[in-house]
Amino acid sequence: MITKIRTRYSCEEAAAVSDGPLTSIHFLKDVTSVVPGQRVLINGASGSLGSAAVQLAKHFGAHVTGVCSTADIEVVKSLGADEVIDYTQQDFTRMSEQWDVIYDTVGKSSVGRTKRALTSEGVYLSPILSLPLLLHMMATSIRGRKKAKFAATGMKAIPELRELLSEVVQIINGGKLGAHIDRRFPLDGVSRAHELVDTGRKRGNIVLAISP
């Protein structure tokens, strides 16, 4: 289910917005700056960060390719993706296509394997830090093409986060972004909620309802 939030928010919707959309706007606007016409690939397009990233990249005017499994193709199309790659059928790192930005929201690709799928000035974004990513970031930080970038959105200063959040809210109010809520759990269902998150298969967000 896609919940389009406009001017009124439930607590559940507001909680969902504070994770995927906030993180992905940071990556697509600040860590790199997506501009109209760029080709952007979102790996993990059905997850929390990914479902927000597809919508945000479209909002910034990019041509968007979402990567997900067969079951999520229609969901990712409904988010606005121009093209969808089913990762159970095709490996985007082995295709002849190239992208200006590859944002691997779930850390399932490797920066090494992904290099050939990047244009010469392309950028690889990851919200998950690993040793190979760190080494590649160091190697390309001063000179070198096909840079890799990591950021921890939660480490940003509160005023900067507020500014990003207010931009997210404006985009939501304009109808260009919605929080994708997969399941809701009561507070005493927190362990079941964690079990679902740990499967790595949730769609969008899982929320806990604190009050009845």
Ligand SMILES: NC(=O)c1ccc[n+]([C@@H]2O[C@H](COP(=O)([O-])OP(=O)(O)OC[C@H]3O[C@@H](n4cnc5c(N)ncnc54)[C@H](OP(=O)(O)O)[C@@H]3O)[C@@H](O)[C@H]2O)c1
């Ligand atoms: N750096 C930061 O600031 C920051 C902030 C927030 C989160 N994070 C991190 O970002 C990561 C992503 O978080 P998230 O909540 O967005 O993840 P998530 O929602 O749990 O991701 C689940 C999604 O990933 C898809 N998926 C699983 N295997 C895949 C594969 N091989 N290829 C493509 N898609 C695949 C699943 O779809 P299928 O079931 O269809 O496979 C599912 O929809 C987490 O590691 C989190 O800790 C970092």
